[in-house]
Amino acid sequence: MITTAKYIRISTSGQNEARQKDSSMIEYFDTISGVIPFTERPEAKRLLEDVRSGAIKTIVVQSVDRLGRNAYDIQSTMELLNTEGVNLIIENLGLHSRIEDKPNPIFKMICDLLANVSQIERESIKERIAEGIAIAKLQGKYKGRIKGITESNDDFLSKYKAEIKLIKNESFSLSQLNKMTDLSINTIRKIKTLI
Structure with a gap:
């Protein structure tokens, strides 16, 4: 039976995945950093096996950054799913990668842009953390x-x-x-x- 799957990713066990959950679909859930390539994540690997077996034809993710935090990896994952004929749905945008079983060019354009934004956002977070620690050290508030x-x-x-x-x-x-x-x-x- 062909079905729809929801891919959920959180970076740490302390994060709340509730906004991504949907009990109406089969869920594949990874607690792993977005910098880890999609094809190397345990549940993503299992999902791809089910895609290749023909069991999954539609995958839903909450947002593009759930696929990853590296633009190249996100784009590679989207291309892999497209090659397999999978309709990837980005829930927060209401975007489908395929319309009438044909690739949606608008989807690719928007998601390529968002993949780059996701990578920039990750780099910005790292910079802000480092700056915050440096300021706290100068103020004597951060001592390790x-x-x-x-x-x-x-x-x-x-x-x-x-x-x-x-x-x-x-x-x-x-x-x-x-x-x-x-x-x-x-x-x-x-x-x-x-x-």
Whole structure:
């Protein structure tokens, strides 16, 4: 039976996915950074397998940035789905990638633009966080971890639940993991020793 699927992605387990959920569709749910390529995410892989088997012909996402935060990857994912004849629906825009089973050129134009905006937004967030930390340090409000206070291994690992799945994957180098997770190489090494 051919059906419609909803792809849901949140970056961290602390985020609320409620606005993306829809019980009327089969849901594929990833808790993973948007910088991880779509084809490397566990639930996205399962979704693509179901697309290739012919079980899924329509995929709904809340917004373009749920597909990712890298313009090239978003565009590659949309092209892959188009090649498979899948109608991709961007819910917050009411846009369909296919009309009467033919590619919608307006969809591609708008989504290509939004893919670039999504990537710029991610880079801007990183810059604002770094600026905020620098200002807080100058004002003496940000000091990092207090000397002499230790954190249990479980408490340390609990902060990186989403990233641990990637770090366990031996096919990624430290520098790739650094780019994908925004964690320092030393933090990644520490996580590797504890898992």
